[in-house]
Amino acid sequence: MINTQIDTRLVGKTILVIDDEKLIRDIVIAYLSEFNMNIVEAESVSDAQASLKNNDVELIISDIAMPGEETGIDLLTWCRKEHIFSPFILISGYLTAEDVRYALSLGVQHVIHKPFKKKQLVDAVFSSFAVSDSYNNLLNNYIEEIELNQQLFMAAIDGFAAAIGARDGYTLQHSEQVSDFAVLLSKKIGLDDKNVQTARIAGKLHDIGKIGVPESILLKSNDLTSAEYNVMKGHPEKAAEILGALPSLSAVIDGAKHHHERYDGFGYPDGLKGEEIPLMGRILAICDAFSAMITERPYRPAMQPELAREEIRVNSATQFDPQLVKVFLSIPEIVSV
Ligand SMILES: [Fe+2]
CATH class of the missing domain: 1.10.3210.10 (Hypothetical protein af1432)
Known part of the structure; x- marks a missing residue:
C-alpha cells in the first residue's frame, strides 16, 4: 500500500528514464503516470548525458545494457564524476554480482530485475525519494550549523578586533x-x-x-x-x-x-x-x-x-x-x- 502523504510529494518531480527499448520506457512511464511527475526519456547514455545537462533531474532510472559501448553503470559513474548525486535506480535483465556491488558503492538506491512489476518500481521510486529527502535534510541542517558557527566565529574575531580598537x-x-x-x-x-x-x-x-x-x-x-x-x-x-x-x-x-x-x-x-x-x-x-x-x-x-x-x-x-x-x-x- 502506498503512503498517500509521500504520494503528493512526487508531483512535479523530474525523472529521467533511460532505455534503448521504447517498450520498457513506455512501461516505466505507464507505471508512474498516476503520480504526475515530469518524465524525460533517453534512449542511450549520450542522450541521457545531454538531458542531464539541460534538466534538473531528481531521479534517474536507467537500463544497464544499451547499444554502443556505454552502459547504465558508465552513466552512473559519469554522474558521480560530474557531481550529479540524484538518486539512481538501475534496471536490468543481466546483472553480475560485481555489477551490483559496484553500483551500490556509487550510491545506487535500487537494482530492479526485468521483468518487473509495477509495485517493485513504484516502491523503489518512493524509497529513493525518501532516502534522498532525508539525506538532503541532514545535509541542509549540517550546512546551516556550519554557517551559524562561522558567523559566530567571525563575530568573535570582530569582537577581538574591536577590543584592540577600543584602546587607541x-x-x-x-x-x-x-x-x-x-x-x-x-x-x-x-x-x-x-x-x-x-x-x-x-x-x-x-x-x-x-x-x-x-x-x-x-x-x-x-x-x-x-x-x-x-x-x-x-x-x-x-x-x-x-x-x-x-x-x-x-x-x-x-x-x-x-x-x-x-x-x-x-x-x-x-x-x-x-x-x-x-x-x-x-x-x-x-x-x-x-x-x-x-x-x-x-x-x-x-x-x-x-x-x-x-x-x-x-x-x-x-x-x-x-x-x-x-x-x-x-x-x-x-x-x-
Ligand atoms: Fe603591528
Missing part, C-alpha cells in the same frame, strides 16, 4: 583595512578560499598583541624611548601567545607573529629572512605598512597613496617580499586607493 581608536579601522588588502593580495596570488579566509582573519587580528601594550605607550603621540619601543615591539609575540590558545588558527598566528619581519632579515621578533618568513607574515607586512602610511595619525598626516605605493616599491626585497610587492602594486583596488 585607530587599530580597528586599520585592522579592517589590512584585512581587506590581505584578502585582495591573497586572492591575486591564487590562494584557495580557506587561505583567503585565513588572510582575512589574520588582517583583523594582526595587532591583537597591542592589548598587552600599556596605554601610556600605545597612545603616546611623540617619539617612543628605546625602552618603550621595545615594549611596543613585543606585540607580535604577544599576539602569538594570545592566539596560541586556538591551535586551528596556526596560519593566522604565523601572520600575526611575523608581520614585522623584514625580507632582508632585519625585522622582528625572530629576524627571519626571505621565504623563512611565513607567507601570511609577508602578506601582512605589505598590507600593514601600506594601510599605516595612508592613514592619518594624531602625530602625522596621511601619506598620499601614490607616495605610499612608491614607498612599498622602494622597499621591495629589503623590507618586503619582491614577488608579493609586484602583485600587490598590480591590484586595481590598490592602484586606485
